Amino acid sequence: MMAPMTLTASALFDARDFPGRPASPPAGPVAVADVALSEVLAAMSSALDLTEGQEPGHTVRTCIIGMRIADELDLSAFDKVALYGALLLKDAGCSGNSQRVAEALSGDSPATPRLSLPEPKGVREKLGSLLRRTSSLERSIPNLSRGERGEGIALRLGFSTATAEAIRGIDEHWDGSGAPDGLVGHEIPLFSRITLLAQSVDAFCSQRGLLPAMRIARERSGQWFDPSLARIVRSWREETEWWEALHSDEATAIAISLEPQQHTRYVDDTGLDEVARAFAEIIDSKSPFTYQHSTNVAKYARAVAYELGFEKHEVRVLNRAALLHDVGKLGVPTRILDKAGPLTPDERAEMQRHPLYTWEILQRVGAFSTFARTAALHHEKLDGSGYPWGVKGEELDISARILCVADMYEALTANRPYRAGLGRETALKIIREGSGRHICPVAAEALTEATRHLKLSLAS
Numbered sequence: 001m002m003a004p005m006t007l008t009a010s011a012l013f014d015a016r017d018f019p020g021r022p023a024s025p026p027a028g029p030v031a032v033a034d035v036a037l038s039e040v041l042a043a044m045s046s047a048l049d050l051t052e053g054q055e056p057g058h059t060v061r062t063c064i065i066g067m068r069i070a071d072e073l074d075l076s077a078f079d080k081v082a083l084y085g086a087l088l089l090k091d092a093g094c095s096g097n098s099q100r101v102a103e104a105l106s107g108d109s110p111a112t113p114r115l116s117l118p119e120p121k122g123v124r125e126k127l128g129s130l131l132r133r134t135s136s137l138e139r140s141i142p143n144l145s146r147g148e149r150g151e152g153i154a155l156r157l158g159f160s161t162a163t164a165e166a167i168r169g170i171d172e173h174w175d176g177s178g179a180p181d182g183l184v185g186h187e188i189p190l191f192s193r194i195t196l197l198a199q200s201v202d203a204f205c206s207q208r209g210l211l212p213a214m215r216i217a218r219e220r221s222g223q224w225f226d227p228s229l230a231r232i233v234r235s236w237r238e239e240t241e242w243w244e245a246l247h248s249d250e251a252t253a254i255a256i257s258l259e260p261q262q263h264t265r266y267v268d269d270t271g272l273d274e275v276a277r278a279f280a281e282i283i284d285s286k287s288p289f290t291y292q293h294s295t296n297v298a299k300y301a302r303a304v305a306y307e308l309g310f311e312k313h314e315v316r317v318l319n320r321a322a323l324l325h326d327v328g329k330l331g332v333p334t335r336i337l338d339k340a341g342p343l344t345p346d347e348r349a350e351m352q353r354h355p356l357y358t359w360e361i362l363q364r365v366g367a368f369s370t371f372a373r374t375a376a377l378h379h380e381k382l383d384g385s386g387y388p389w390g391v392k393g394e395e396l397d398i399s400a401r402i403l404c405v406a407d408m409y410e411a412l413t414a415n416r417p418y419r420a421g422l423g424r425e426t427a428l429k430i431i432r433e434g435s436g437r438h439i440c441p442v443a444a445e446a447l448t449e450a451t452r453h454l455k456l457s458l459a460s
Contacts (some may be wrong), residue, residue: 008019034266035367037157038259040090040275043254048091048280050331050357051286055206058199061246062253063087065233066198067258072232085159086166086359088255090195092282093149093167145180147171149285153278158265166191171198173224185226193226200224201233202246211245268349273320274365280323283330287337289416290326292300296414298322300406302442305448309400318399321371325378325403328357352387355379371399382437401440405431405447408439424451 045059052058068089070080114440144152152169155161169192172178174185195218205213214237221230234390236242245251267275281293301322305315329337332354336347355376377391377400384392386404396404412427422430428448435444 020351023065034268035272035274036256036259037265037267037271038084038088040267040272040365040367042256044275044279045088045091047327047330047361048094048282050328050361051282052091052094054203057247057251058202058206059088059091060252061202061206062195062199063255064091064246064251064258065298066194068236069194069198069229069232069256075231075262079162079191079261080260082160082162082374084190084259085154086170087198088194089150089154089157089159089163089167090170090199091146091150092153092278093144093146093151093181093285094282106110121326140384141171147180153281157274157278158271162189162191162325165189166195168192170195172196172383174226175223187328188226193229197225197229197233205243206247210237213335269316276320276323276368280326283326285323285325286330287334289338289414290329293410293414294323294326297325297403297406297427299454300409300447300450301402303454304406304446305399306401307446307450307453308402308442313398317371318369318374318402321375321399322403322406324368325358325375325407326354327361327375328354328359331357352379357386367435374399374403378407379432380404383438396440398443399441401443402446405443409451 013044035127040062042063046056049056049058063084066083067080070083075083147168147170150170152166154164154167166189168180169183169189172181172183172188172192172197174188174193176182176184178188200220201213201217214234217225217230217234221227245254252318277295280298284292284294298319302315302319305318310318326380332351336343336351339347355378359372360377362368362375365372374397377396379398380386380389380391381404382392382396382401384390386392408431409427412430413421413424415421428451431444431447435441
């Protein structure tokens, strides 16, 4: 059972919160026994809570509320399976365009909680103005709503069409004012209506209390919410102990237990690879300037690992670490990630928290805990000048050193708000200048050879 997350700034530079010297790469195959997909997604949902600006545990609480509604409606086990997947993956598309829209409307993200789509008045005008200001890079990225993006991710992970359609429609409103399709009333999939109500009630309850949450359910019944569903939830308003239990340390375990057992999905190594790729897409979609960053870092890390003679199973573990190394950036405000000028000291400190968030998230996912440390060390340097822990020298194993140079190379060659991407030779020159001091010379040399092979393969 996972302990509650405590993403505190005070722990940022405290090495006591981090394990000691790491082990070398595994000596033999590390095959992951089949694990319940629900356990992985429930644990990883903490990353989505970060990017939505919600209190930790928001997704699992939404899941508990939504599944209780399903019980009250006496839904079939088959329907509960589809709804359960939608509840856990409801925010899979949240870090893309919706972040920029939320920023335009409320001034920031994710610090300002996003309880649902804002009121429709003025949205079209502000959205049009926002999109006109996007760069050519942003326009090259598919302009999808968070529901559409989440729909695609659910299908990639093998969920049913019903689950995918539910995620697509979670921002539809009963009165037709929602998105992306402007559906009205019963045109909206039932699972979408349940999810919207459950997540909104939890967000209001967590931040303002039970009575305000019940008031919102009543006031927006017939506007945002299906009136019959709102009545069901409001009938629980006297059950204070039940609502309090949602915020207990048992909430994640409760949410996992609610999956219909006869329909539990288990995933093997291949399935876990797909989960890692899906979350890499979520991470990279937060900013147009990190588009494909995680997938590119993984590509470079794999190439360097093969150059150094890693075994196939070792490359697989490193690949997952690379895909998820920046999952902590989901907790960094977009205004910092996309800032065109130098960061202020406070902004830099906020940015440097993201490896801590990565560690906090991944080490609580049983199937990902073996590489959580490697993923979190991607900004550490041999001389201890890296962040956030100042880990140095022999405390950095070869996998961490590879991830460091792969991340540096991708960052240098990619476009950023403050500069255009550098060419291969220029980027490698910068990396080699630090070789032996703060950059591992073995990893740097292997990167040079690996990128040469990649360049040749792309040219052929």
